[in-house]
Amino acid sequence: MTVTIWSARLAAVGASLTLGLAATLTSTTPATASGTGSGGAGANIVGGSDATRPYPFVALEYTYYPELGQSSSCTATVVKVLGSNGPETGAVINANCVTNYPSTEPEAASDITLEVGSTQLDELTPVTPTRVEVYPGWDWATGDMAVLVLPKNLHLTGIPIGEQPTPGRKVRLVGWGDTSIDAPGIPPVLQQLDTRITKPSACADAAIGAGEICVAPAPDGGQACLGDAGAPALSATRTGWALLGSGSRGTNESACTGPTVFTDVTHYRQWIVQALTHPQPHHPRHVAPGSARRTVTYVH
The missing domain is CATH 2.40.10.10 (Trypsin-like serine proteases)
Incomplete structure (x- = not known):
């Protein structure tokens, strides 16, 4: 897909x-x-708010x-x-x-x-x-x-990597970038949004697979969007925050309203x-035409 x-x-x-x-x-x-x-x-939070914590x-x-x-x-x-x-x-x-x-x-x-x-x-x-x-x-x-x-x-x-996330877990998405689909660029203040992990089947349209989690839109419809690659999904702990996921792709990029796929960092x-x-050995992998799950169209 x-x-x-x-x-x-x-x-x-x-x-x-x-x-x-x-x-x-x-x-x-x-x-x-x-x-x-x-x-x-960068990491774009649509429907979020200015950061209320330092997030260094x-x-x-x-x-x-x-x-x-x-x-x-x-x-x-x-x-x-x-x-x-x-x-x-x-x-x-x-x-x-x-x-x-x-x-x-x-x-x-x-x-x-x-x-x-x-x-x-x-x-x-x-x-x-x-x-x-x-x-x-x-x-x-x-x-x-x-x-x-x-x-x-x-x-x-730096923060620790958390424990394996499960559906229903509350998460906070944090990131830099557009706050709407047509925003002109990176906002002056880091953005945050509270939401939760949902069942993998909700991200079926984005071909979710092993080592990935599905993050639901916020109750008011807010969601990560446009360019939100790598944005952290954070879990609150007694001493601060732990990292659970990092943004990979969405299920509805035209409106940025659907569930989104995050890489499961704990995996x-x-x-x-x-x-x-x-340093780790790296052997370049062949990418078969049409096999990639992530596409974008360049525009003039």
Whole structure:
């Protein structure tokens, strides 16, 4: 099954490309450190509200594609896990944010920028990862998971990966980006939305599979949308927040009102720990024509 991703405003190219629930490609130069790249559509929360908590672990992410001369934006979540060498900190993101269809190879770390540390767009701090790891099973249909390894001399706030989510679990979606389908760009303040996990069958139209969860719209109809790749689905704990999912694709991108598919981060816990601890072998996978579940049409 082919599912259209949440972002459909990709400038300057007149072709069809499969990207995942990818962000909007907008610039002809790498995104600036200030995070004010024109027209970006990072993690977009439609019907949400301005952040009421600090969320220092939520990052705005830019990937520059030299072969296209454009940049995309997504959202990533800084996590802290216990590896074989002690605590490891890195950013969890979806593979469709850091690869370029039909390739499953990650873009260079030097072409990726995270902006962290604030709920205000103009107060974010840029960070360049040292390494990009893509899940070896990623084939533009399954395995939509990646991590960004960050410099060890940084003192970033990371959250733990939570326990396996089940239908009915309350979650908070947090992200940067458009607040409506026709919004002009990234909002000045990080957005949040409270909703819940629902049964997988509600996301059947988006070809939900193993290692994925289905997130229902909020009671008032609010939902993640347009370019909401990598946006975290958070679970409240007694000490803060835990990461359960990261945005992959929607079931109704034309209106952003239906249930949405999130990668189940808990499903990839072991691989994430390994990827943050040591470089992982990666063997590019062949993507058969028509097999991808995530498509987007570029527009002039």
